[in-house]
Amino acid sequence: MVKEEINVVLTKPLSLDGESNDDFRAPNILQRVLSLFKSVRPGTDVTRFKLPAIFNLPKSHLQCFGELVYCIGNDMLSKCNSLESPLERFTAVVAWSISMNRPPVFGSAPYNPVLGETHHVSRGNLNILLEQVSHHPPVTALHGTDEKENIEIIWCQHPAPKFYGASVEAEVHGRRQLKLLNHNETYEMNSPKLCIRFLPVPGADWVGNVKIKCYETGLEAELFYKANPFIALRRNHRAVKGKIYNSSSSKILYEIDGHWDRTVSLKDVNNGKSTIIYNAKEVLTGLKAPIVKDLEEMWPSESAAVWSEVSQYIMRQDWEKASEAKKAVEEKQRKLLRERESAGETWVPKHFTVTCNKERGWDCSSIKKVVPPAPIVVPL
Template sequence: MMQVTGAGNDESRIVLTKPVTLEGESDIDYTAPNPLQLVLSLFKNVMPGSDLSRFQLPPTFNIPKSQLQCFGESVYCIATDMLSRCNGGKSPHDRFIAVTAWSISTLRPVMFGVAPYNPILGETHHVSSGNLNVLLEQVSHHPPVSALHATDEKENVELIWCHHPSPKFHGTSVEAEVLGKRQLKLLNHRETYVMNSLNLLIRFLPGPRTDWVGKVKIQCQETGLEAELCFRSNSFLWCRGNHRSVKGKILDSSSLQTLYEIDGHWDRTVGVKDISNGKLTIIYNAKEVISGLNAPIVKDPKEVWPSESAIVWSDVSQSILSKDWEKAREAKKVVEEKQRELLRERDSRGETWIPKHFTVSHSKEGGWDCSPIQKWVPPAPIVVPL
C-alpha cells in the first residue's frame, strides 16, 4: 500500500510502498515495461565488460523506491524475528545455525527489467521495527556505497554493513558484485559474525530472469565456527533443481571437520543435517518469513529528516505510481541536477563531503569500511507495524 504523508509543506511529502516480498509487490499496480527496450539500450550505449554504476535508467525502468530502502527492507521487513533467535540460542552451535538462517532471510526476489533509484549522496533511511532501529546513509555516490547500522538494545544486538554494488555488463547478462563487509554482533555472548554478500545476476538470454548467486562465508572468530554456502541459479538448460538453491556446510575452522550440512532453496525451505546423528532440521521457511510483509508507516512526520529516501524521491515515486512518465522524468531530473549543483558548490569552495552518521575509510584496492558514529541507533519516526 502506498502512503503519502504531508509533513508541513509540499516538498516534504513522504511516499512509502510495500516492501518486496516472496510474492513480489503484488499490491502495487505497476507493470514493468518491455525489457527488450532496456537490453537494446545497453547494447547501444554500453560495451561488454563496462561498469554500469554510472548508467542512468529512465523512470519507466524504476520501481518507486530507492536502493537504500530496498537495502534496509532486507533487515527490518520480516515476518519472523530471526535476530532474536540468533541471540536466544543456548549453545554456540545453536546460535551459529540461527545466524546462518538469518543471513538467508535477507534475500528478496528481484523483479526483472526494473530497478530502484540510485541513492543520492547523503541520502538517509531511518526506520524502526519493534525494538530494532535501522539507519542507512549513502556515504559515497561514485562509487555507490551504502552504510547500514541497526541496533536492538533489548536483545543487545548490533548490525554494521557496508554495501558497494559493482555492476558490469557482459553482453547477455549483467552481474552486480556486491562488495563490503557485513557484521552481526551478539553482544550478550561477545560474538561477532562476519559475512560477505551475494552477487545479483540479471540474464537476458535465453530467457529473462534475475537471481542471487555466488558464495557466502560466515565466520565467528570467538567460537571458531564458519559456514560456506553456495547459491545457484538456473543453468542455461533451465534445470529446475538448481533454481534458487543453497548448499553448504558448517565446520570447525581449527580442525576443518564438517559439523552440519545445509541444503535447500532460499525461496522455499532450507534444512540442516547434523553429521553426528543424521538428524535433519528445517531452519528457514521463506513463506513464513518473507510473505505478507507490512509497509512502513509514518509515526511522526515532523521528525522525518529532509534527507530521508521517501522524501527525496517522493515526486518521482508519485509520478511512477500514477504512470505520469513525463512528470516522473522531470522530477528525477530535478533531483539529479540539484546534486550536480551541490557538487559544483563544494568543488568551488574546495570542500570534501563528510557523512553525518558514519566514519568511512577505503583502501587502494577498492575496499570500503563504514563505522557508525553513534553506539545505538535512535528510534525512528517511520515504523513498521507489527
Template structure:
C-alpha cells in the same frame, strides 16, 4: 530535494516485496525486453555500469537504501532476535546462518531501484529494532547501514558497494563489502559477505542471487560456506534460488552440518554425526504478513530521508506518468550535481552525518557508526 524545509516534506512509502514480487509489480512499463535491449545497444560487453543512468521506465519506486533496509526490518517473523536466544554457541551460529539466508529477497526483472544521492538517509524502526542507512559516497557509490536492538543486545554494521558490468546477454553485479552482526551480550561478532546479483536478458529473462557467501565467528571458531545457485542458462535446471553449503569448526577443520535447500522455500541441515535432518529456515515465516512502513512522526522526518527525496518520482512511477517521473528524477539528480559543484568550488569534502568512512588495506570500504545506538525512527513498521 535535499534542501526542502520541514513543511515541504512529503513521504511516499511502498510495500515490501513478498515472495510473489514479480506478479505484484504492476508499475512496470510495457515491452520491457525490447526496451532493455534498446537501452543497452550502445553499451559494450565488459563495460562498468557504475555511472550508467536508467530512465524512470526502468526504476522501482524506491531507492537502493530502502531495499537494503527492507532486508533487515521487513520480515514476517523476527529471525534476527532469535540469533541471540540459544545458550549453545552452535545453535546461535545456525540461527545466524538462517538470518543471513533471510536477507535474500525476490527481485523484479527489468527494473532497478534509484541510485541514492550523496547524503541520502533511510531511518525506520520495527519493534525494538532501529535501522539507519546513509549514502556515504557517490563516486564510487557506497552505502552504510547501522541497526541496533537494545532489548536483544544486537548490533548490525554494513558497508557495501555494488559494481555492475554488462556482459552482452546479462548484467553481473558484485556486492562488495562486509556485514557484521554483533551479539553484544555474548561477546560474539559474525562477519559475512553478500551473494551477488545476476540479471539475464537472453535466452530467458530473469534475475537471481548467485555466488559464494562465507560466515565466520572467531569467538566460537565456527564457519559456514554457502553457495547460491541461479537458474541454468536455458532455464531448465533445478538450481533456481538454491542454497547449498556446509558448517564446520575451523580448528581442527571438521564439518558439522551439510546444508541444502532453497531460500524461497526451506533450508535443511544434516548432522554429519547422527545423519538427522532439521529445518533451520522457512521462507514462509520470513515473507508472510509483510507490512508497509508508515510515518509515525512527520516532523521527525529529515529532508535527507530517502522516501522524501524520491517521493515525487515514486508517485509518478506508480501512476505510470513517465514524463512527470523523468522531470522529477532530473530535478533530484540536478540538485545532486549542484551540491557537488558548490562543494568543489569551496574546496570542501563531503563528511557523512552518521558514519566515518575509510578505505582498508585489503581494497574494501569500511565504515563506523558515530552513535552507539540508533535512535527510534519517525517511520515505523506496524506491529499489527
C-alpha cells in the same frame, strides 16, 4: 524559521513472488531492457549509467537494503540471540543471512541514492539507519541496534555492477557484521552476487559464494548460491548448498541444502538427522509497508522524501513526468557538487566515519553508539 514541508512515499517491500507494490506494474519489460543494449558496451562499469525512470521501482536502493533487515515475517534476529549454545546461535545466524536474499524484479531497479541520502526506520525495538556515504563509487552504510536484545548490525555495501553483453553481474563488496553483545560474539559475512541475464532466457538471481564466520567460537559456514540453468527446472531453481564447520579442525558439523525461496535444511553429519532451519514462505510473505509515525521528525534527506515526486509519477505510470522529476533530483546533486568544488569543500558523512584502502576496501563505523527510534515504523 518555517520548516520545509516534506512529502513521503512508502511502498511495500519486495516479497516472495518478487512484486514490490500492488499498484505498480512495469510494462513491456523485455523490450525496455533490450533497448538499453545500444547504450552500453560489454565490460562497462554501469554504476555511472543513468537508468531511465521507466526502469525504476518506486524506491531507493537504501530502502531495499534496509528492507532486508526490517521487513521480515519472523523475528529471526531475536532467535539468534536467545538460543543457548554457540552452535545453535550460529545456525540461526546462517538462517538469518539466507533470509536477506529477496527475489529481484527483472527489468526494474531502485533509484541510485544521492550523496547524503538517509533511511531511518524502526521495527519494534530494532532501529535501522542507512546513509549514502559515497556516490562515485556508490557506497551505503547501515547501522542497526536493538537495545532490548543487545544486538548491533553494521554493514558497508559497495555494489560493483558490470555489463557483459547478455548479462549484468553486480558483485557486492563490503562487510556485514552482526554482533550478539550478550554473548560477546561477532558474525561477519559477505553477500552473494546479483546476476541479471537478458539472453537466452531473461531473469535475475543471486549467485556465488557466501562465507559466514564467528571469530570467538571458531565456527564458519560456506554457502553456494547456484545459478539457474538456461532451461530452469523447478527443482533446481534458486538452490543453495553449503556446510557448517569448525575452523580449527576443519571438521564438518552440518550440511546445508535447499532453495532460498522455499525451504533450507540442515543435516547433522554425525547422525544424519535433518531439520528445516529456514522457511521462506513464513518469512517473506505478508510483509507490511512501513508507515510514517512522526512527520515532524523526518529528515529532508530521507529516501522516501527525496524521491517522493518521482515515486508518485512512477506509480501512476506517468513516465514523462517521472523522468522530469528524476532529472530534477539529479541536477540538484550536480549543483551541490559544483558548489562544494568551487568552495574547495569535501563532503563528509553525517552519521558514519568511512575508510577506504586497497587491502580491505570500503569500511564504515557509526558515529553514535545507538540508533534512535525512527519517524518511520514497520507495523508488527
